[in-house]
Amino acid sequence: MLKLFKLLGNKRLFILLMGLIFFIAIMGFTLGPRTNLSWPEKFVKDTVGFVQSIFYRPTSYIAGLIEDVSNLRALQEENERLKIALSHYTRDKAIYNRIEQENARLYELHKFTEAQKNQYNYTYRIAHVVSVNNDPINRTIKLNLGSNDGVKVGYAVISAEGLVGTVSRVGNFTSTVKLVTTMDAKDPNSNGISATAQGKENEVFGIVETFDTNKGMFLMNKIDDPSSIAIDDTIVSSGVGGAFPRGMVIGQVKDIQVGEYGMTYTAFIEPAASFSDWKELIVVYTPEVLE
DSSP states (O other): OHHHHHHHHOHHHHHHHHHHHHHHHHHHHHSSOOSSOOHHHHHHHHHHHHHHHHHHHHHHHHHHHHHHHHHHHHHHHHHHHHHHHHHHHHHHHHHHHHHHHHHHHHHHHHHHHHHHHHHSOOEEEEEEEEEEEOOSSSOEEEESOOGGGTOOTTOEEEOSSSEEEEEEEEOSSOEEEEEGGGOOTTOTTOOOEEEEETTOTTTOOEEEEEEETTTTEEEEEEESOGGGOOTTOEEEEOOTTSSSOTTOEEEEEEEEEEOTTSSSEEEEEEESSOOSSOSEEEEEEOGGGOO
16 A cells, blocks of 8 residues: 555656556547446546537537528628619610500501591691790790601691691701690681581581680580580581691580571680690691691
């Protein structure tokens, strides 16, 4: 026993002995699997596992943190790409809607002019509205066609729905259109429109020469036989006198009353044209004034 204490008192010998025990334990631990482990092997295995757990947890935490930061950066970049794609989509959608609306308008105008070409020997040309003068006394619009395009004073201007007005002034590249809603029989400079009911050209004849701003309707005067015209008849220009081309749609009959002197009748015509929000209009080139 005394020799054992002396042996343990020798530090070098004690360290060597402990190293030998540790080496034997490691050798036993690294050998093939066994059912029962010795207590040194168990001690070493538990110690190693404990030390590994101490280092593994913070290491895995740091690795996970680095991975999360990397994923967050990738997510931010993806969000930026999606925002750019969304802005492009919004811009392209607006452009598409505008083109679709413009194509729809032009398609309607094209159908209208084709139908007219098949019926009357007129030439039609689409013009874009440049500006609108909303003066209630002298409301006019300006088109981007002028004398260089063959436009002349007196040409009729129509929309896809109906008659809009006549060209009152012409420049080289633009022309001014006086709206038919400014017509007044008391104005010596106002020209009336010889009109008839569509499908009854040989039965009805009258003059559209006034626009009632309060009722928002044209007054078709000098109708001799009221039985030849009916509510909801479509009124068109007759072409008599040459001031307006034949067959331009003016509107629909909404009421028929006895005229001012009781000798003739007056029809109240609701305009076919809307007289608002124009993008394009059509200038009618009549063959009577073509050179």
